Amino acid sequence: MYPHDLRWRTLILVTASFLTCTSFVAVSDEPTLTKEQIKHFLLTAKVVRSERSKKGITNPWRLTLTDGTVVHDASFQAIDEHKATKQLATGTELGFVDSYKYNIAAYQLAELLGIEDMLPVYVERKWQGDAGSLGWWLPVKMDEVERHQQKLTAPDPEAWNNQMYKIRVFNQLVGDTDINLTNVLISEDWKIWRVDFTRAFRLHKNLKDPQDLVRCDRQLFERLKTLDGNETMAKTKGYLTKDEAKAVMARRDNIVAHFQKLTSEKGESEVLY
Numbered sequence: 001m002y003p004h005d006l007r008w009r010t011l012i013l014v015t016a017s018f019l020t021c022t023s024f025v026a027v028s029d030e031p032t033l034t035k036e037q038i039k040h041f042l043l044t045a046k047v048v049r050s051e052r053s054k055k056g057i058t059n060p061w062r063l064t065l066t067d068g069t070v071v072h073d074a075s076f077q078a079i080d081e082h083k084a085t086k087q088l089a090t091g092t093e094l095g096f097v098d099s100y101k102y103n104i105a106a107y108q109l110a111e112l113l114g115i116e117d118m119l120p121v122y123v124e125r126k127w128q129g130d131a132g133s134l135g136w137w138l139p140v141k142m143d144e145v146e147r148h149q150q151k152l153t154a155p156d157p158e159a160w161n162n163q164m165y166k167i168r169v170f171n172q173l174v175g176d177t178d179i180n181l182t183n184v185l186i187s188e189d190w191k192i193w194r195v196d197f198t199r200a201f202r203l204h205k206n207l208k209d210p211q212d213l214v215r216c217d218r219q220l221f222e223r224l225k226t227l228d229g230n231e232t233m234a235k236t237k238g239y240l241t242k243d244e245a246k247a248v249m250a251r252r253d254n255i256v257a258h259f260q261k262l263t264s265e266k267g268e269s270e271v272l273y
Contacts, residue, residue, distance in 0.1 A: 033070070038121045041067055042074055042134045047127060062137070063127065075120075077103065078132035079198055093177070098198050103133035105239035106174055106197040109248065112235055113223045115166055118194055135195065141188050144181035154190045162273060163192045165215045169224075172207045173251055176200035203243055205250035207258065216259050218272045225256055
């Protein structure tokens with residue numbers, strides 16, 4: 001994770017150029033796997049190579065795994081830090097937590113909302129005696145910081161913006177205190193992924209940046225309205241405390257109310273897409 005050196009609301013930008021794709025898949029003829037097959041692979045495949053990442057405060061590991069047929073990389077984070085107080089660049093945080101468990105909770109919450117394709121698959125696994133989150137390595141050509149630095153724009157601004165609107169909603173829902181542009185990854189075909197949630201799921205119930213919530217995908221909005229607190233708590237058990245799950249639901253209530261207010265003011269077609 002990195003300091004928030006660029007403001008998040010610059011993410012909604014119309015963006016049209018190409019870079020050579022840097023493929024992180026270890027073999028080019030890897031078969032297409034379902035979500036459940038990816039989970040099984042991450043949980044059971046043998047680790048054959050490891051390399052410490054040079055990015056991020058927690059220095060996650062990049063592991064190469066194989067099941068004898070498929071070879072693929074994954075990101076392993078074992079951070080699980082809990083402190084009564086922590087001095088950060090933004091000030092002192094009480095009840096500080098930096099935990100791999102939040103990666104898994106974020107993915108499980110995304111599954112409930114039907115937007116898990118915007119995150120890598122995360123599972124919990126032990127490696128070298130440490131429990132951590134193991135995330136499917138994505139076929140990324142750059143992150144959002146690099147896109148800004150190279151002044152690149154997406155060939156389809158509407159598709160880009162629609163993806164980013166969903167990510168903004170999810171950011172507010174999970175209560176991430178480390179939102180930064182290095183955690184937004186972009187593929188060769190301009191698909192966006194959101195990664196690294198180890199400092200999410202704070203206990204605040206208000207929205208950190210409600211002004212970032214401009215539009216919302218209709219299906220996501222319906223899923224938010226019907227999201228059940230008991231189901232959320234059960235789905236994330238072992239990764240979120242009861243208070244953390246309740247805070248998610250409180251922020252959900254505020255997100256729904258925010259978009260209902262916008263809809264009444266601007267009209268549904270201007271807010272939902």
